[in-house]
Amino acid sequence: MIIEAKELGRDYVLHEGSLWRRRRVVKPALDGLDLTVEAGAAVGYLGANGAGKSTTIKMLTGILTPTRGQVRTCGLDPVPRRRELARQIGVVFGQRSQLWWDLPLGESYPILSAMHRLPGRIWKPRFDTLVDELDLSGFLGTPVRQLSLGQRMRGEVAAALVHSPDLLILDEPTIGLDMLSKERLRHFLVRERTERGTTLFLTTHDLSDVQRLCERMVIIDRGRVAFDGTEAELAAVTGARRRLVVDVVADDEPVLLDLPAGAEQLPTDDASRLQVEFASPLTAAGVLAAVQAQCSVVDIALTEPTIEELVGTIYRRASISSRT
Amino acid sequence: MAEPVVGSRPRTVLGLGDDRPVTWLAMIRVLVGSRLRSQLAYRTSLALDLFSQAFLVASEFIEIWVLLVHAPVLGGMTLSQAALVYVCSQFGFGLADLLFGELENAGDFVKQGRLETLLVRPTSLLTQLVTTDFQLRRLGRVLVGVIAYPWLLVATVDDWTAAKVGLAVIAPLGGAGIFTGLQVWAGAFTMVVVDGKQASNAVMYGGKFASGVPGGALFTPVRVFFTFVAPTLLSAWLPMAVVSGAGLPHGWPAWLGWLSPVAALVVWATGLVAWGRAIRHYTGAGG
Numbered sequence: 001m002i003i004e005a006k007e008l009g010r011d012y013v014l015h016e017g018s019l020w021r022r023r024r025v026v027k028p029a030l031d032g033l034d035l036t037v038e039a040g041a042a043v044g045y046l047g048a049n050g051a052g053k054s055t056t057i058k059m060l061t062g063i064l065t066p067t068r069g070q071v072r073t074c075g076l077d078p079v080p081r082r083r084e085l086a087r088q089i090g091v092v093f094g095q096r097s098q099l100w101w102d103l104p105l106g107e108s109y110p111i112l113s114a115m116h117r118l119p120g121r122i123w124k125p126r127f128d129t130l131v132d133e134l135d136l137s138g139f140l141g142t143p144v145r146q147l148s149l150g151q152r153m154r155g156e157v158a159a160a161l162v163h164s165p166d167l168l169i170l171d172e173p174t175i176g177l178d179m180l181s182k183e184r185l186r187h188f189l190v191r192e193r194t195e196r197g198t199t200l201f202l203t204t205h206d207l208s209d210v211q212r213l214c215e216r217m218v219i220i221d222r223g224r225v226a227f228d229g230t231e232a233e234l235a236a237v238t239g240a241r242r243r244l245v246v247d248v249v250a251d252d253e254p255v256l257l258d259l260p261a262g263a264e265q266l267p268t269d270d271a272s273r274l275q276v277e278f279a280s281p282l283t284a285a286g287v288l289a290a291v292q293a294q295c296s297v298v299d300i301a302l303t304e305p306t307i308e309e310l311v312g313t314i315y316r317r318a319s320i321s322s323r324t
Numbered sequence: 325m326a327e328p329v330v331g332s333r334p335r336t337v338l339g340l341g342d343d344r345p346v347t348w349l350a351m352i353r354v355l356v357g358s359r360l361r362s363q364l365a366y367r368t369s370l371a372l373d374l375f376s377q378a379f380l381v382a383s384e385f386i387e388i389w390v391l392l393v394h395a396p397v398l399g400g401m402t403l404s405q406a407a408l409v410y411v412c413s414q415f416g417f418g419l420a421d422l423l424f425g426e427l428e429n430a431g432d433f434v435k436q437g438r439l440e441t442l443l444v445r446p447t448s449l450l451t452q453l454v455t456t457d458f459q460l461r462r463l464g465r466v467l468v469g470v471i472a473y474p475w476l477l478v479a480t481v482d483d484w485t486a487a488k489v490g491l492a493v494i495a496p497l498g499g500a501g502i503f504t505g506l507q508v509w510a511g512a513f514t515m516v517v518v519d520g521k522q523a524s525n526a527v528m529y530g531g532k533f534a535s536g537v538p539g540g541a542l543f544t545p546v547r548v549f550f551t552f553v554a555p556t557l558l559s560a561w562l563p564m565a566v567v568s569g570a571g572l573p574h575g576w577p578a579w580l581g582w583l584s585p586v587a588a589l590v591v592w593a594t595g596l597v598a599w600g601r602a603i604r605h606y607t608g609a610g611g
Contacts, residue, residue, distance in 0.1 A: 062443070062444075065608050079607055083445075086444050086445050098441050100358065110354060111358050112445070113346075115446060115447040116445075117345065117351065117446075119343055119345060120343070
C-alpha cells in the first residue's frame with residue numbers, strides 16, 4: 001500500500017472569546033479516517049469546504065502531525081521522515097506555486113532537481129519527456145509570473161514530477177482552469193499513470209476530474225469517510241435512478257408498459273417516445289428486454305444520474321444521519 | 325517522435341556535470357546562483373541598491389561622529405576607535421545579513437501559506453529560507469567593511485602583535501556568527517509568533533545598533549544584556565577595545581574580547597534547538 005491511514009484524526013485548537021475571557025476550543029477536522037491506497041491506483045478525494053481534505057493531505061505529506069491514529073505514506077511515517085518522503089512524492093497545490101516566481105519557467109527545474117540531488121543524466125531525460133508531454137516548450141523562457149494559469153499549472157505538474165515520484169498528490173489542480181487546459185492536464189495525468197504507474201491522489205471540487213482520472217472515489221464529510229468506492233457503486237448506494245429513453249413504432253395511442261417492479265414509466269407528449277426510470281438492482285438490459293417484449297424498438301438512449309447528484313445524495317444522507 | 329523543443333531549455337547549471345552526484349555545496353551553488361542571475365538582470369537597480377546600502381552605513385555613523393566631535397572620548401574611546409567599533413560591527417552584521425537576512429521573514433512564509441510548499445521538498449527548511457530570496461544588495465554593507473575595516477585598523481592601532489592580528493581577523497567573523505545565530509533565533513520566533521517580527525527586530529536591530537557604539541557609553545543593564553544574553557557587544561566593541569588599547573569599564577576583563585566565536589557557537593546551538601522546536605510547533609499546529 002502506498003497510503004495507509006488507520007483511525008487517523010486531527011484536532012485544531014482555537015481560542016475564542018475576548019482577550020480577558022479566552023476559551024480553548026478543540027475542533028476535530030478529521031476523525032477516524034481509515035484509508036488505504038494501492039500503488040498505481042487513482043483516487044479522487046472529495047469533500048465540501050472544511051470537510052478535512054487539506055488536513056488529510058497535510059498529514060499524508062508530513063506537514064501536519066496527527067492528533068490520533070496512524071499514517072504511512074510510501075511506507076514512511078510522514079512527519080519524522082518528511083524529507084525522505086519528499087523524494088518519493090510529488091505535490092501540486094492548486095493555489096500555491098512551487099515555481100520561482102521571478103525566473104523563467106525553465107530555470108525552476110534545475111533548482112528543484114538540485115534539491116532532489118539528481119544528476120543531469122537522471123533528471124534531464126525526464127524533464128525532456130515532461131516538456132514534450134505537457135507541451136511546455138513554448139513558454140520555458142517566460143517568467144513564471146507572466147504565465148497564464150493553465151501554463152503555470154502544467155509547469156507545476158512538471159515540477160512535481162521531475163524527480164519521478166511514486167505518488168502524485170494533487171490538491172485542486174484544475175481550479176480556475178478553462179475547459180481546454182483542464183482536458184489537456186487530465187489527458188497527461190491519465191498517460192502518466194498508464195505509462196509509469198504513478199499513483200494519483202486527487203482532491204477536487206470538479207467531479208469531472210474524478211470521472212476522467214479516477215476509478216475510485218472517497219467522499220469525506222465532517223472529517224469522516226462518507227463513501228469509498230467506484231462511481232457505479234456510488235450510484236447503487238445512493239439508489240440513483242437511471243433513465244432509459246426508447247423510440248418505438250407506435251400508433252397515436254400512448255403505450256402503457258408492463259414493467260418489472262422498481263421501474264417506472266414517465267409520461268411523455270410523444271407517443272413514439274417512451275421514458276422509463278429505474279434503479280439498481282434493475283439493469284438497463286433487463287428494462288430494455290421488457291420494453292422490447294411489448295413494442296418494436298427503433299432507437300434507445302440511456303441517461304445516467306450526474307455525479308453531482310450522486311455526491312449530493314451522499315451529503316444529504318450524511319447530514320440527516322448526523323442530526324438523528 | 326516528439327518534435328525538437330524550442331525555447332529556453334535549462335542549461336547545465338553552473339558547471340554541474342551530468343554524471344556527478346549533486347553535493348550539498350553544488351545544490352547551494354544552484355540555489356544561490358539562480359537568485360544572483362535574477363538580480364543581475366537588473367544591473368542599474370542593483371548598483372543603486374548597493375550604493376544606498378553603503379550610503380546608509382556611512383550616514384548611520386554620523387550620529388556617533390557628531391557626539392565625538394563635541395566630546396573627545398565616548399565610553400572610553402576616541403573618534404577613530406569608535407569608528408573602528410562601528411565598522412567592525414557593520415562588517416559582521418553585513419556578512420550575517422547577506423547570508424541569513426531572509427530568515428527574519430519566516431513568519432511571512434507562514435502567513436502566506438508558502439511554508440507548506442517548502443516542507444514538501446527534500447531540502448532543509450533553513451537552507452531553503454536562507455537561499456530562497458538571497459539578496460545581493462545586502463553586499464553594500466559588507467563592501468564598506470571590506471574597504472573601511474582594514475583601513476581603520478591600520479590608522480588606529482600602532483602596537484600590533486600576533487594576538488591582535490588574530491583578534492582583528494576573528495572579530496568580524498565571530499560577529500557574523502553571532503548575528504547569524506540570532507537570525508536563526510528570530511526565524512524560529514516568527515514561525516511560532518507569526519506577528520512577532522517587530523519583537524525579534526527589536527532584539528536584532530537593537531543589538532546591531534548597540535554593537536556599533538562604544539559599549540562603555542551604554543547603560544549598564546543594556547550593556548549586560550547585549551553582552552551575555554544577545555551577545556552583540558562581543559562582536560565589535562569588546563574585541564576592538566582590546567585591539568585598539570581602549571579602556572573597558574571597571575570589572576570587565578579584556579578576555580571578553582576573545583569570546584565572540586564561543587558566543588557564536590552558543591547562540592547557534594541554542595538557535596538550532598529553537599528552530600527545530602519551531603518546525604515541530606508548525607507541524608503540530610498545522611500552520
